[in-house]
């Protein structure tokens with residue numbers, strides 16, 4: 001393949017332009033400075049699952065001197081049981097970021113298009129460009145459902161749908177997804193990073209569709225974001241391609257031991273955390289509305305609500321010890337804040353700070 005020319009301009013091929021644009025993207029660098037209460041990254045604010053903690057403390061020294069299993073076979077077995085699919089229908093990676101990156105590389109060639117609803121997970125256009133693809137954002141419908149017809153009209157090789165969607169927290173309907181999956185001329189990736197907080201899910205259905213891959217993570221409901229474990233389910237033909245493009249040793253030994261313990265023993269802890277998030281989410285939405293905000297309907301462990309000046313409000317909240325994620329210029333919303341749902345004391349701190357600002 002010809003080496004990319006960052007100065008490629010008029011007359012350059014699509015591939016050259018896609019490559020050039022990858023070199024121009026800024027490093028992904030949200031404000032991650034420490035803050036007393038950090039509601040900025042949609043992770044689990046209820047601590048570490050107990051069996052995973054035990055495994056990290058007790059097993060750590062026995063695992064670090066040797067390479068981990070090549071393709072995390074034991075973990076695949078446990079994930080298959082959790083996802084209700086066969087072991088051969090699961091792949092894993094260093095976070096679902098890695099699984100998404102590997103899948104994008106596996107299912108489209110440099111210069112081809114990946115279509116996705118806009119706004120969505122910020123890493124998707126970045127992974128697209130890292131792999132030489134052309135990112136094609138497609139507006140959501142008025143009701144925040146995905147617009148399958150508009151996505152299909154892009155004639156993309158690859159389609160990405162995040163449901164519940166980061167950052168809107170809204171979901172894609174079954175009807176629109178079915179249409180996309182049945183008519184797409186290529187693979188559809190559904191990102192279910194937040195599925196444990198929602199009522200609809202596709203993961204167990206993925207292997208029955210020849211061109212559907214459903215990506216998940218242990219970073220959210222399972223509380224293991226720092227260990228970096230992601231996975232995906234789909235038909236064996238797709239999963240084996242992702243394994244090839246992912247390469248070996250992506251799940252480290254410690255992470256695998258802790259994840260196995262969490263999957264086998266921490267189910268009740270996860271379920272309790274999810275139940276508390278759903279309860280606190282409903283309460284927080286009511287309180288935000290009481291303060292005059294209009295949060296979007298949330299099916300995730302975070303809510304998004306429009307504000308007049310996201311950068312300013314984020315700075316003011318940080319000064320009061322609360323970190324949130326600002327968004328500017330979102331389609332149809334413009335400025336907004338995204339806040340993770342955690343224990344009620346954290347939500348109280350957010351509400352108190354917001355009250356001070358709206359006074």
Ligand SMILES: Cc1ncc(COP(=O)(O)O)c(C=O)c1O
Nearest residue numbers: 095096097121166193217219230
């Ligand atoms: C929709 C979505 N997909 C994937 C990820 C990445 O998760 P992981 O920690 O598994 O890499 C995130 C993280 O915030 C996310 O919001």
